Structures are given as C-alpha cells and as structure tokens.
Amino acid sequence: MRFSRTPLTLGLPLLALVWALVLAGLGLGWASPNLDLKQRLAQERFGPQAAQTVAAWRSMMEQARTQPVERQLQMVNNFFNRRIVFALDPTVWGQADYWATPLEFMGRASGDCEDYSIAKYVTLLLLGVPNEQMRLIYVRARTAGALTEAHMVLGFFETPLAEPLILDNLITSVRPASSRPDLTPLFSFNSEGLWVAGQTQQVASSTARLSRWRDVLERMSREGL
C-alpha cells in the first residue's frame, strides 16, 4: 500500500457519484425486491421454463409469508430441493467453481450445494427471516462409502446460542444439527458486516468482485434483489 503506487484516478469523483446513484437504486431494490424484474429477466435469459420456475417461487413465497418460521424453512427447503436438479459447476457453468445467483440457479434449474444454500438464504431473507439468525456453513460431509466431500448447508439459529436447524440439499427434511452426524461444521458466514440492511456500500465497492461471496451478492442485487 505504498502511496506512490496509488492509482491517480482523476475521474474518481465522477465514478463515485455514478456509484452512489447505482447504490441508491440497489438500496431501494433490496428494501423492496423487484420480483417482476427478476421474472422478466428469467424469461429473457433462460426461456419460459425458467419464468415458470420464478413464478412458482413467487407464489411459494406468497404462501409462506404468513406461515411460522419453521414452516417457512420447510417450504423453502422443499421448493428448491424438489425443483432443482443437483449438478456440479463444470457441468452447469463450465467452470470449476461458480456461485450462481438465485435467478441463475432457477434459470438453469440446476446447481450445486452453494447455489442451493445461497438461494435458500436469500429467499428466507426476503421472507423476513433476520440475517443474524442465518449462517451459510461450510461442512465436511461423510457420504456412503466413508468418503468425505466439501459441502455447504444453510443453518438457522432460533436463538444466538441455540443449536441450528440445517437446510441441506442432500436430504429433503429440515433437521436440527444434532441429528446430522454425517456433517462436521468447519466455518460459517453470512452477509453481516458486508451487507448491512439498507447499507450496500461494501458490496458495491470496486473490490467487491474479488471475493466470490461479495461477487454473488452484487450480481444478485443487479438482478433485482
């Protein structure tokens, strides 16, 4: 961080202004997600099948909105686990590792564990589940044949000190962590400190895309979330 290597960007103030306008728009978008836009984008980019999926996703959310949290968790978990086919990134995206936004995820109707977890996380956020009650958790999963593989699940913490409920794409039901001996948690994160509700500055800074997590958050916000 030597000063002399500082980029002397004369257009910086202008850039900042443009960003501020973009961010204002994004902030609004987050506050009241533009689901119509999302649906239209799905139609344009992934065809009528994708639009249908998004429409179904919207009606599922309409139904879930009035339900208690446990029910919401189940509905969201079921929606994605049933609708989406598990596939690895190289197959779906032609890349070794790609974090898809919920729109892309629903558009392709396939994805891997991160994509499931992210889509569930975002959907629950939209349903009003507080951010601090949710964690995306890296876990080590023991599958059949005593193999272990890298996996990601979404954890829901009823209280800060509680045992989490796990939303996983490997099994259909939402279970407490203690009933998942096949999973060993390694690390957890959410968008706290990155994307405080209404304050989107961090995610939008020009370095945001250097991080996979912040990258996907930013792409999401462009898609109307």
Added chain:
Amino acid sequence: MSLVKQLWLAIIVVMAIAFGGSLIVNVLSARAYLQQQLQIKNIDNATSLALALTQLDKDPMTVELLVSAQFDAGHYRFIRIVSPTGETLVERVFEGEVVGAPSWFAQLIPLEAEPGRAQVQDGWRQFGTVVLASNEQFAYKNLWQGTLDLLLWFVLGALFTGLLGSYALRVITRPLGAVVQQAQAISERRFLTQPEPRTPELRAVSRAMNDMAGRIQAMFADESTRLEALSKRVNLDPVTGLANREHFLSYLREALSGEQFGSAGTLVLVRLAHLNELNAKFGHQRADQLLRALGSVLQGCDQENPGQRSGRIKGGEFAIVCPTLASPTEAAQLLYERLWRNWLPDWEPEFPDLFHLAAVGYVRPQSLPDLLTRADQALALARTKGPNRWHADEREDAGQFSLPAERWRTLLTEAVHGGRLSLAFYPVVQRDPQQPLHQEGMIRLRLGSEGQLLSAGDFMPMAASLNLTAPIDLGVVQLALEHLRQVSGDVAVNLSAETIADFGFRNQLVQLLQGFAPLCPRLLFEVPEYGVYKQFDAFCDLVRSLKALGCRVGIEYFGQQFASNGKLAGLGLDYIKVHPSFVRGIGQNPGNQEFLRGLCTMAHALGITVIAQGVESADDLPLLAQLGFDGATGPGVTGD
C-alpha cells in the same frame, strides 16, 4: 493595476486552480484507495482469524492467545470477540500513540473504513463474532507524506511555470513598452515615430500612432513653412534676403537695450555710393544680382558670429550690427576684408567706385538716432578717403571695462567660488501683472567692491573663451534654487549656448537637481535659439534629462531661424520666448501680427506656451494677448 501585474495575477490564479485542483483530486483518490485497502484488510483479517478460531478448542486461554498473537504481530486498532448475546469475550485495543499525520490533516481528510466482521463457530453452535479494525495511522502517514511530496512537486512546478510565464510576459510586453512610451509622448504632444513591433495587435496600434504622429509632424512642417514664408515676406528684403529696414532697426534697438549680448558693440554701415548710376549702367537685373551677391556675403558673415545681423536699411545702404565686437576697427576690418575678397573683385573692374564702409561703436544705454547719426558721420569720413574705403570711429569710452585676459580669469574664477554672482529677477506676466507666470533670473557679476554689475552679455563671451561657462551656469542654478526655497512662484534661468553640449555639466546639473527634487517643478530652464540649433542633439538630451526631473524647458530669442522649427514637434518643449525684434512695434506691423498669430496657434497645438520678449509698453499687452501670447516680459512689463 498594470497589465503586467494583471497577467501575473492571472498566471498565479491559473496555477493555483490547476495545481490546487489536481492536488485535491489526487489526495482524494489516494484516500479512496487507502480506505478500500483498509476495508479489505479488515474483512480478510477478520475472516482468517475467525477461520482459525473456529478450528480450535474454545478454551478461553487459547482464544485469548490467538487474538493476542494476531493483535501483537499485526497492525490493529482493536480486535474484539463478541459473543452471540453481545458481551465482549476478548478485546485488545491499541494504546500507544502513533502519529502518522498532524491531527488537523486527519480531521480534514478522514479515512473511514468499516471494521471487519466474521463468525466463529463452536461445532454447530455460534461462539461469537470477530470484530477488528486496522490501525489507520500508517495509512494517514502515507497519505500525509504523499500529500507533502505532491505539494512540493506542485510548488516546484508552479515556480517553474511562473518563471517561464514571467519570461514570456517580458518578451510579450517589451514591444508594449515602446507603444506605451509613444502614447505617453503623444499625450505630452511629442509626436515621435517608433519602429513597429512584431506582435500583430501591437503593430496595428503602433502603425496607427506612427501614422498619426507622421501626419501631425507633416502638418506642423507645412504650417512651419507657411509661417516662415510669411515671416520672410514681412521681415526680409525681397532682393537681398537680409532684414528689411523695419526689422533691422527693431533688432538693433534690442541690441542697444536688451541684455542678450554685451553692452558694447559695433554698428557697421555699407553704402553703395551710386545706386542709380549702377542701375543705369548694369540694368535692373544685373544691379539686383550685385545686391544679392552683397546680401549673401553679409549673411555668410552673420552666420559665423552669434548675434550679428545685417539689414538693408535704404536702397543702397546696408547696416550690420555686431553685438559681440566691441572694437569698431576690428568689425570694420572683418567686414571690409570679406567684401574685398568675396564681392568686390566681381564688380570693381566695371564700376570702380562701388561702396564705402563705416563702423561706430556703442555702449549701452545708447539712443538709436544718435548712433545712426554718428554712423553717417563716419561714412562721410570714409568717403573722403576715396572709393571703396572704410573708416572706424573709435570712441575713448568704448572699452570702459575691457580687462586683460588674466584679470578676467581671476575675476570669473572668483565669481564661481565666491559671492560675486547674483540674480536679478524680472517678471514674466500673464494678463494680470500681479500674477507673474514666473520670474526670470538674469545673472549679474559684481565687478569690484564698489559694486558695478555686469550682465551676461558682458562677461559670458569671455567666460566661454576661458571655458568657465559650465561652472557659472551651475552657480546660477544654485542661486535660483536658493531663491526658490525662500519665495513662492516659479523661476526661470538661462543656460549658455556653450554649456548645453558639455556632457560633464549636464551630469553635474542633474545631480544637483536630484538633491532638490521638490523644487524642480518650479524651475524653468531656457536656452537661446542659436544655441539650440548649434547643438540640437545635445539640446534634445538636455530637455529629456531636465523634463525627467520635472523641470520645464524653453527657448528664448525664438524666431530668427524659423526653418528649423519643424524639429520642435518631437521635443516636448514647454515654452518659447519670441525674439523682441518681432514684438517691438507690433501695433504698427500687421504682417508680424499675422505671423505671430500663426506662431501662437501652432505652438499651442504642440502644447507650448508662447511668451513675448522685449515688450516696451504695457499698452501692447492687450494686443499680444489677442494674438495668442500667454505671457509677456520686457522693459514695459513690471511686476508692480
């Protein structure tokens, strides 16, 4: 504010905007960059600490150690671990005082980076949140150092540009200076032409001013020529080109009463004894030729002796006044020898009895009729000597104070060092005699203790031959300055024709006047016309140096050498005093009235004040004022 100052100011403002603006932009962009880097560092460090903690046992000692290790080895403002319920589990805060930049700078350009946050898990359970913030002081230090560096470069750049700019300004404004000088000269009514500068805009201005100056100069030259022709017609004899009777007598009267020249002089008469027979014998044309030849010989002689003037006072009678020759014999010999050599040989063979020549001396005060009578008597005596002979009437009292050269030297040297010199003041009045325009200080030399006073004409020729005019003139200026300190009003002093070309004198004069700068605007210098045209360039230099000091400069005894007056347009002269020979008897001379009216008009157009010299009666004053004169001086004018 002068143009150069304005341009300088413009350069400074442009520099300040350009460099200041780019300094601000640079500092701000550096700040944004540093802020971003701090932000990323905060996030990444928080994540890696959380990652490490998640993998370890959560016994308090281990957690504390890990946090301490991270804190001690890194650069943090604080590291904190907060439990899910909000209580602080571990905290490390930087206590030391690291000052990277002055506090006002940190306040002016704050770095705002959000602390990094990351979750720590204990198995499935939440253990806490890592919150950490990097120490910004090193970033402030970088920012401050970088700002100083930039500022230094910008100051150097601004100085360099300023130097370059001032050089460019000098190059640009150099021709402007010449144009401004010309404009100032024109406003002082000095119509000079200048070489045109290369800058197109200035060239147009300069060309316009040159055109105007040229046209005005031409106009004055035309007017000058017209006036000269008029003056010739009125005052000169058409055949010989010598002064006519009226003008000559007026000039002679001035020599007999004024004090331009010494008080003793000589009048020479040349009479062609038989003009009618000449006409009869040669015919009108050849007789005129003879007269013209005589006229040109006499004129040639006039030009060699200052003050000498010839006139045709009757058909065959010529008179020459030699104010600088006190000895009639000497004057007679001089002229007789001239005629004998240059004129007589052409005509004598055909007409043996051509002329007689007589010379009589005079000493002021001298009445004109007496002098003419004596001259007639002398001529009669010459006739008795035979054809083409001369007679000089030596008077016993002619050289009443003729002293040996050694005595003169002592006297004049004493005059320079001692108190022998004094000034006699004569008023130059406008219409109201109570309000003189200025007092003219005439030099007086006290001969001995008994108190006989000599005027300039009596001793200055001797001073000139002894090379003493310069110190005497300086003495006069000193006297005038002393007088100015004691009384109010302006004082004019005369400078000798001989001294104005003396470079050393000019320097001494300027030095002397610089010591009395407040008095200079009240001091006037005048130089006789023949002195001006004898050393015109020296006079121009003198005018320039005196006017730079605020003094005024004029020409006295003006009008005799009119042909050269076209040159006056470029001088910036303040006043002229018109020769008494034009002013005397002005009431009866309509021709000279017209001439003087024209002269006044032209002089006024050049911003020159015109003063009549040798006014004999206060009755002439209204007429003179009507002709355009601004002031008058002479025996008829008194301050009382």
